[in-house]
Amino acid sequence: MTAGLVISAPASGVGKTTLTLALARAFSDRGLKVQCFKNGPDYIDPAFHVAATVRASVNLDSWAMDRPTIKQLVGRGADADLVLAEGSMGLFDGVAVRGVSGTGATADIAEMMGWPVLLVIDPSGQAQTAAAVAAGLRDFRAGVRVAGVVINRVGSSRHEQLLRQAFADSGIAVFGALPRHAEISMPRRHLGLVQAEEQAHIGCLIGEAARLVNVHVDLDAVLQAASHGTPQPSVHGLNVDPPGQRIALARDGAFSFVYPHILDRWRDAGAEIATFSPLSDEGPDESSDVCWLPGGYPELHAGRLAANARFRSALRAFADTRAVHGECGGYMVLGAAMTDSKGARHEMVGLLGLETSFAERRMHLGYRLAELSAPIPGHRPGARLRGHEFHYSTIIAQPDPPLAVVRDATGAIVEETGSRRRHATGTFFHLIAEER
Incomplete structure (x- = not known):
């Protein structure tokens, strides 16, 4: 050992x-x-x-x-x-x-x-x-x-x-x-x-x-x-199912916050991952059956993302027929607009009505337990998802139906419920595992 x-x-x-x-x-x-x-x-x-x-x-x-x-x-x-x-x-x-x-x-x-x-x-x-x-x-x-x-x-x-x-x-x-x-x-x-x-x-x-x-x-x-007392590894798998067979994953300097164990679990379950770069004005791979936008630092690239018309139109077209999910920064980009730290408002993809602002920083930090009101790719309604939230944005508007009842580690309900509209869903928390 x-x-x-x-x-x-x-x-x-x-x-x-x-x-x-x-x-x-x-x-x-x-x-x-x-x-x-x-x-x-x-x-x-x-x-x-x-x-x-x-x-x-x-x-x-x-x-x-x-x-x-x-x-x-x-x-x-x-x-x-x-x-x-x-x-x-x-x-x-x-x-x-x-x-x-x-x-x-x-x-x-x-x-x-x-x-x-x-x-x-x-x-x-x-x-x-x-x-x-x-x-x-x-x-x-x-x-x-x-x-x-x-x-x-x-x-x-x-x-x-x-x-x-x-x-x-x-x-x-x-x-x-x-x-x-x-x-x-x-x-x-x-x-x-x-x-x-x-x-x-x-x-x-x-x-x-x-x-x-x-x-x-x-x-x-x-x-x-160093101790040699490490227990033998378990044969049980991680409680995270892949969101699809072929997953279009946003991956660049603006979208990089995805836990390695999540990607490993997707691959171990037989899923394929096709990465694309929104910062390079790329859209999701057309042969994919789901699109996933992780968190990162999109607020540092808000102007560039707003100007990348090919990325935005391709993602909208993809969402006409297939599921698109965003976590934290990815959720903000799926929204209507994002205001950067200098107060400039940038139009985002618009698949959801969410508007966020970094003009007045407010820390949101801590574990989250979410009970889904509607499905997200890989997880059914009623699923209890454990994750973590860490960002400095303020919600200006979150008009779409809530995606989940979200609680912090003490059990208190938080306002960052996530949103859903047609094939698009988004959460402020980053998924770690499903509670089973």
């Missing part, structure tokens, strides 16, 4: 992604097969994992996925030498109400899979207290084992000495300490990290981070700490 580690931290912004990428590349450079995973609903980090390992990375989510699904997805690392699962937020951070198999916390995955945790600790503005924080994380939940720490952003040799002594006194292994002046980090954007494909020098950045950990981290000790 493959050895595994979970890379986590007390909070966001301390360097989990950077360390995960650096370790993945460093071990890959040693000739090891490294399989990465990402805890929670995140599109960006798995793409960076691919850049570091040249292996597909998928999301594991205890709120939206049952244990058989998670174990089945983990099975893709069966031929790897090492699994690195990158956490989200702080180690124990999840939602208040338990979902299918947990709260979405990184700790759920660590306990479920038997992987020990490597903590990234940022001691900025403190010294010995950093060890107290790590000790608290170590002792907080039975079943979650902390293997040790990597200290990130150390201010000086004296600072490092104080930290190492405090961790030693607490019985916590220190695998390495990264100096503050040598920090390597990934650039950020308003919805999180910039997409990997947008970074021309991403390989160089990851390579430099790998060189840094080679100097400052005991890689042999990290590898030895």
